[in-house]
Amino acid sequence: MLVEWSDGNQSALDELYPLVYDELHRLARRYMSRERKDHTLQTTALINEAYVRLVDQRNVRWSNRSHFFAISAQIMRRILIDHARRHAYAKRGGGAQQVSLDEAATVTPVQGSELIRLDEALKSLAEMDPRRSQVVELRYFGGLNNEEIAGVLHVSQNTVTRDWNMARAWLHQQLTGSASN
Amino acid sequence: MTPERWQQISRIFESAISLDPEARAAYVADQCGVDESLRSEVEKLIDSHRKASEENFIGGLAAENNAALLIDENEVQTEHRTLKKGQQLGSYVIVDLLGAGGMGEVYLAKDTRLDRTVALKVLAPNIAADKRRMQRFRQEAKVASSLNQPNILTIFDFGEIDGLTFLATEYIDGETLRDYLHTKRLKLGEVLDIAMQVLAALDAAHEAHIVHRDIKPENVMIRRRDRVVKVLDFGLAKVTEKKTATRASDESEMEAATALKTTPGTFMGTINYMSPQQAQAHAVDERTDIWSTGVMIYEMVTGAMPFKGATSSHTIVQILEKDPGPLSKQVKVPAELERIVLKAMAKNPEDRYQTAKDMLIDLRNLKRQLDVSAEIERTSSPSMPQATVAADEMPRNSQKTRVLVFALIAMALVTAAIFGVNIWRSSRARPNVPTSPAPVAERSLTYWVTVQKFRNGKPYQDPFTQPGEMLFEADYQIRLNFRAPQSGHLYIVNEGPSGASTTPEFNAVFPTPTANGGSSLLSAEQIIQIPEQTWLKFDRQEGTEKLWLVFSNEPLPDLERIGEFAGPRTQGQITDPSLNKFIQDFLRTHSDPKPDYEKGDTLTTLKSTSNVIVYPIKLQHH
Numbered sequence: 001m002l003v004e005w006s007d008g009n010q011s012a013l014d015e016l017y018p019l020v021y022d023e024l025h026r027l028a029r030r031y032m033s034r035e036r037k038d039h040t041l042q043t044t045a046l047i048n049e050a051y052v053r054l055v056d057q058r059n060v061r062w063s064n065r066s067h068f069f070a071i072s073a074q075i076m077r078r079i080l081i082d083h084a085r086r087h088a089y090a091k092r093g094g095g096a097q098q099v100s101l102d103e104a105a106t107v108t109p110v111q112g113s114e115l116i117r118l119d120e121a122l123k124s125l126a127e128m129d130p131r132r133s134q135v136v137e138l139r140y141f142g143g144l145n146n147e148e149i150a151g152v153l154h155v156s157q158n159t160v161t162r163d164w165n166m167a168r169a170w171l172h173q174q175l176t177g178s179a180s181n
Numbered sequence: 182m183t184p185e186r187w188q189q190i191s192r193i194f195e196s197a198i199s200l201d202p203e204a205r206a207a208y209v210a211d212q213c214g215v216d217e218s219l220r221s222e223v224e225k226l227i228d229s230h231r232k233a234s235e236e237n238f239i240g241g242l243a244a245e246n247n248a249a250l251l252i253d254e255n256e257v258q259t260e261h262r263t264l265k266k267g268q269q270l271g272s273y274v275i276v277d278l279l280g281a282g283g284m285g286e287v288y289l290a291k292d293t294r295l296d297r298t299v300a301l302k303v304l305a306p307n308i309a310a311d312k313r314r315m316q317r318f319r320q321e322a323k324v325a326s327s328l329n330q331p332n333i334l335t336i337f338d339f340g341e342i343d344g345l346t347f348l349a350t351e352y353i354d355g356e357t358l359r360d361y362l363h364t365k366r367l368k369l370g371e372v373l374d375i376a377m378q379v380l381a382a383l384d385a386a387h388e389a390h391i392v393h394r395d396i397k398p399e400n401v402m403i404r405r406r407d408r409v410v411k412v413l414d415f416g417l418a419k420v421t422e423k424k425t426a427t428r429a430s431d432e433s434e435m436e437a438a439t440a441l442k443t444t445p446g447t448f449m450g451t452i453n454y455m456s457p458q459q460a461q462a463h464a465v466d467e468r469t470d471i472w473s474t475g476v477m478i479y480e481m482v483t484g485a486m487p488f489k490g491a492t493s494s495h496t497i498v499q500i501l502e503k504d505p506g507p508l509s510k511q512v513k514v515p516a517e518l519e520r521i522v523l524k525a526m527a528k529n530p531e532d533r534y535q536t537a538k539d540m541l542i543d544l545r546n547l548k549r550q551l552d553v554s555a556e557i558e559r560t561s562s563p564s565m566p567q568a569t570v571a572a573d574e575m576p577r578n579s580q581k582t583r584v585l586v587f588a589l590i591a592m593a594l595v596t597a598a599i600f601g602v603n604i605w606r607s608s609r610a611r612p613n614v615p616t617s618p619a620p621v622a623e624r625s626l627t628y629w630v631t632v633q634k635f636r637n638g639k640p641y642q643d644p645f646t647q648p649g650e651m652l653f654e655a656d657y658q659i660r661l662n663f664r665a666p667q668s669g670h671l672y673i674v675n676e677g678p679s680g681a682s683t684t685p686e687f688n689a690v691f692p693t694p695t696a697n698g699g700s701s702l703l704s705a706e707q708i709i710q711i712p713e714q715t716w717l718k719f720d721r722q723e724g725t726e727k728l729w730l731v732f733s734n735e736p737l738p739d740l741e742r743i744g745e746f747a748g749p750r751t752q753g754q755i756t757d758p759s760l761n762k763f764i765q766d767f768l769r770t771h772s773d774p775k776p777d778y779e780k781g782d783t784l785t786t787l788k789s790t791s792n793v794i795v796y797p798i799k800l801q802h803h
Contacts, residue, residue: 073494080243115247118239126605128187141243154704165198166191169230172238174231 070134070152073142077119080141084115099119109165121174125167132167190219194226216414229600264288264303271342273301273349289352292337299337300353303593304346315346322348324391325415332382334402334411355405360397362481371408372481373548375401379474380544383537387467391415394465396473397454398480453486457528458643460497466643468530471496471540475525475533482508482518487526491499499529502708517547529783530643573741624667625788626732628798631660633716648785653802658716661690661798664708665732670701672740674755674764676797678724685765690717690728693747701741703732727797729768734792739763739794771795 126133131153136150138144146160153160193212197205232238239246240741264286268275273290279300280287290301304318319339326336338349358375361367367375379401386393393400393415402411438517457474458465479487487505490496505526508519521543527533534540633644633657645660653659663671673690692701696713711717719726731740739760741772746755755761776789776796787796 076244080247084247085407115243127189128182129183132191136239142494143242143244151704151707154698154700154702162195165230166194166226168233168238169194169226172233172236173225173229176232 047123066073070138070142073144076143077137077141080115081119084113084119117175118171121171124174125170131155132163135163136167136171139164190222190226193219193223194230196224197227198230236451270301270303270345270347271340273347274300275301290349292349298352299349302348304348306344309346310656318346318348321415325350326393328386328389328415330382330385332378332410332412333385333415334413342395343643351411353402353404355403358401358403358410358477358481361403362398362484366484367481368758369482369518369551370548372478373518373544373551374408375403375410375481376474376478377541377544377548379412380537380541381475382410382412383467383470383474384541386412386415387537389472392465392467393470395454396470396477397603398477400516401477441710453488455497455500456530457501458530460500463642464528467537468535471522471525471534471537472530474537474540475522478518478522478524479505479508479624482514482522483512506773515547515551517543517550521547529646531645532782623788623790624665624669624732624734624794625786626663626665626669626671626730626794627784627786628664628730629662630782630798630800631662631710632660633660635718646783648783649798649800650780650781651707651801653719653800655721655803657802658718659800660716661710661711661728662708663703664706665703666705667734668705668707669703670733671703671709672701672733672737672743674729675753676727676729677720678722684758685761687729687749687761687764688753689743689745689755690753691747692741692744694744699744701736701744719800721802724801726800726802728800729764730787730794730798731767731771732787732794737793740767753799768795776798 122133125136134153135149138149139146143176144152146157146164149160150157155163193209196212197209202209209220209223209227213223232726264270264275264278266275266277270290272294276289276291276298278286279289285303285305288300288301288303290298292299304315309315322336322339325334326339329335334353335351336348337351338347340347379396383393383396393412395414396412400412400414402413403409403410452460454473454476456465458467459469476487488496488499490499505523508522509516521540524532525534525540534543628649629646630649631644631646632651632653634641634654635658661673671691674687675690676685676687691697691711692699693712696711697703697709731737740799742757742760742770743755743764746757746760747753755764771793772795774789774791776787776794778788778796779786785798789792
């Protein structure tokens with residue numbers, strides 16, 4: 001007979017965190033510099049960072065692409081929230097400095113504290129409706145499109161669109177404070 | 182809010198927003214009836230929906246919207262410790278700043294003792310204070326300085342002066358291959374020259390049991406004056422297990438080797454050039470560098486990376502699953518180059534070049550052939566397509582022409598043969614590509630088995646993939662992988678070697694309460710791996726294990742019960758005699774007609790026109 005061999009359940013989240021962390025920083029930098037020509041040293045430095053962070057890490061395995069996408073989105077969320085928390089903390093401690101929003105931005109930036117509130121609202125949503133909360137996580141934090149989200153959650157794309165509309169409206173309501181529970 | 186209330190609100194909301202704005206109010210009023218608070222909730226949500234759309238609320242990507250949050254912490258630290266021009270550090274005089282990054286700064290400096298120009302990498306103080314980072318820096322110095330090869334950046338010196346940790350290396354006046362690729366499209370001859378030099382560097386490193394693990398255009402420098410290629414940054418390199426018994430009496434050597442032996446399966450390097458083994462955090466060996474070199478050549482030839490997704494997750498999935506596609510899609514390349522590059526990028530390391538030297542030899546032969554073709558192009562003038570992608574000019578004696586024509590014809594034949602083989606292979610690997618009008622409702626299921634060897638309870642060597650038919654050793658552990666072009670429900674039970682007895686006993690393999698979210702449903706093109714986190718291993722009893730697959734387009738309620746037994750409580754053993762009996766009868770009645778099967782090198786595909794495919798995978802083990 002075949003028996004399943006258990007090596008103790010390692011937390012895939014913890015294992016992947018550092019990798020995605022660094023990828024995110026790179027993405028952030030590229031995004032902010034808008035395709036400024038790559039600097040060799042900086043990229044290398046980032047990878048060095050990744051290495052240093054990972055020397056103690058152990059194997060991580062995921063079962064399939066859905067699993068991997070889902071985990072990545074969770075990690076992205078965690079990293080961003082961690083940053084937002086630290087940022088908010090530093091702001092409270094140090095001389096408060098108002099950051100002016102870029103007026104040319106085409107999307108509403110959810111900065112620092114607002115991101116934390118979004119995270120809290122998503123948690124509340126997950127208690128009532130885990131799937132809708134996950135749709136938001138996969139799309140907004142994981143960068144997946146509807147087709148991919150449908151694949152991860154085993155639902156149709158129409159369902160994803162509907163879930164998104166509802167979840168977004170509700171989150172907007174929570175964040176603008178016009179909610180009444 | 183209760184979940185029921187929430188569902189009620191969302192149902193009305195969703196229908197309402199799909200209606201015209203005029204029809205909405207009436208619809209909502211009708212649905213909510215006298216429940217005023219329900220109506221108010223729905224209306225507020227509809228209003229929020231409108232505002233959220235207008236504002237493009239959470240419309241982009243979280244990481245992009247918050248990019249500033251991510252950057253400002255780590256970025257600014259390096260500024261304050263800058264050395265000034267003309268400043269002295271030991272015997273080095275600073276000439277200029279070449280660049281700066283998270284790890285520190287790199288200066289152009291003059292070594293006054295030896296009167297030579299060097300690149301001086303000075304570690305940022307916060308990093309130098311970090312033990313682990315320092316260790317990594319030291320490793321880079323040790324590894325690279327142990328290699329003496331013209332295509333590897335030479336390390337001159339390493340140490341600490343005035344509290345600053347530094348690394349002095351050969352200074353290369355040139356640019357990285359990345360910069361080079363930004364500015365110009367390479368000629369085929371240049372591509373081959375660069376690739377061959379990188380492989381020569383890797384050959385030397387591998388010879389010394391050092392795997393670079395981070396081969397990419399950023400780490401390849403091209404010297405301006407003579408186009409000599411230098412491989413940089415052995416910062417991620419690791420010493421592999423010694424294949425031959427070398428005397429490691431030298432204690433410091435031992436120490437270096439142990440220090441460098443990182444845990445197998447750590448994530449490393451730039452994502453786009455990672456091998457599937459790196460991307461899956463498996464242990465890697467020399468063949469990971471072969472992969473990355475393949476990716477780099479692909480990029481040099483086509484101008485695009487073969488694996489590049491919208492996010493790192495997409496990229497990794499592509500690396501694991503996507504066929505890189507022909508090089509010849511955008512540019513005309515010799516079939517032989519395509520073969521070499523695709524071989525280097527074989528997903529399974531066993532199918533790749535096993536050594537850098539082998540790949541180097543193939544590239545060198547190709548280069549020679551192209552030079553020969555170019556020569557013929559010039560001396561006689563038959564228009565040969567191969568010759569137009571001329572390599573570098575190399576003056577030759579025209580007396581050789583006749584011999585060369587012969588050589589060229591021979592080469593063309595070889596090329597055709599290789600190309601023919603490729604077509605044959607790819608059509609075999611993808612049995613689902615319809616070649617004629619598809620038969621009515623043919624269903625198919627593809628499976629493959631991932632095998633991981635274990636020694637002393639630890640994974641040993643890279644896992645490999647095969648179609649199921651082989652003799653398994655007792656210490657092999659396996660995973661089953663499935664994929665189907667149409668969705669269907671999958672059930673798997675295991676029948677042990679004892680064979681058919683009067684009291685049948687099966688073990689539950691799939692579905693399980695956890696795998697695939699507890700579902701038996703395999704979506705179209707979904708790849709499912711069983712088990713997800715761990716491995717299946719064989720028990721002590723030798724013989725042939727049958728893994729019975731049942732793939733049905735409808736859920737089979739009786740077989741759904743298999744999942745109940747796939748837990749630690751029963752160790753997978755199906756303890757219900759009536760279910761065992763049912764399974765036995767079901768398998769017997771549905772085994773006929775047998776599905777057609779096609780076995781490839783790594784995959785097996787089952788095909789059938791019936792609604793239920795039943796098939797035993799037979800695994801023979803010691």
